Amino acid sequence: MRALVLALRDLRLEWRGRAGLLSAFSFIAVVLFIMGIAFGPDEANLRRAGPGVLWVALAFAGSMLASRAWALEVENETLDDLLLTPGSREWIYVGKLLFLWILMLVMGAFLLVLVAAWFYLPLAAWPQLFVTLLLGGTGYTVIAAFYAGLTVRLRARDVLLYLLVFPMILPVVLAAVKATLGIAFGAEFAEIVSWWKLLGVFDVIYLTLCVLLFPGVIEG
């Protein structure tokens, strides 16, 4: 319950400040524009590149948002207040994770539409694309929210976050790209499902580990 209160409060703060969302959406727009120009007008090229572009843009923009989730506490100097709340501290992580997860899904949906328009991603297969986004986005946010919390007190946190997160999320990004490629090129449903299963396993393992490790990590 407290995790939900925290997530909703962060959403309200982000909505009023809009600093993180604006940066992430602008970043996505710029990446898509540059990639779109770089791959040229050839439909086959664009179709092949689309899934990679989608997940690379989402991963980088997601790191920006993950950093933002904790920056709200740094900017307002309110991290101590969170740490002084009674009980175990897993809920702080879950609250930040929920906040980031909601933003990632909104951003992912927006990105799917843009990539579909420019890179010929078949929006007719939207339920499958959405499941991939859900599973891949969850794996990504679980890791990003954890490492953003780990580095929140460090001065070089923005640089460190990318260095720590990207090696860890490689399996998630690869599986998500493969599933999206399968959807784009009409692969057999069983093949797509196998990638979803892999993503589901990553999600469960990462989530369990991060929830267990977080209280020790956030202690000063």
Add this chain to the structure above:
Amino acid sequence: MPAPLVELENVWKRFGRQWVLRELSLTVTEGEVVALLGPNGVGKTTLLRVIATLIRPQRGAVRLFGKPARALETERGWIGLVANPPAFYRHLSGEENLEQALALSGKPIARERALAVMEQVGLPAGRAVAAYSSGMRKRLALARTLLAGPRLLLLDEPETALDRGGREELVRVIRQVAEGGAVVLATHDHGFAETVATRQVEMQGAGA
């Protein structure tokens, strides 16, 4: 004899190579208001943060409410810390900050209650904290303390930026908390310490 709420025994804390606290021992019992005095950089704020369990000393033992600091869970909700300046979410209004702080501490309150306490400490409703002056932030911190009802209140230079009315309210809140708990405050103002404290601790270089 009243129960000790804070027990620090031979505490050492350093940042990098610089020792800030050295061989520091302090016991605070129920009903006490302890004023930490001393020049800038002597470790008053660090000591408050050690007591609040926000930083861990390199050596020594910290016990709060009769338990080792690391073992605290529910008891952490009994600690109230007012930093200097007090921390609030700038994009939220005063009453929203109060509601959020209490809800996250597991003590949700109604909007009416938050507004009533804000009125009590002389704050207007509906204004974002970003538009608050330093004194208003201090008053909002008092309102939060009144609502949370901590057993152990830690205040870092609480009297600064407050006008006479604000100081009177502050003294009232400190005495109210001390009735059923204890207060530790860091200050440079000897006059304020004389007024409010039951004990004064003069800190010197690297410790008390």
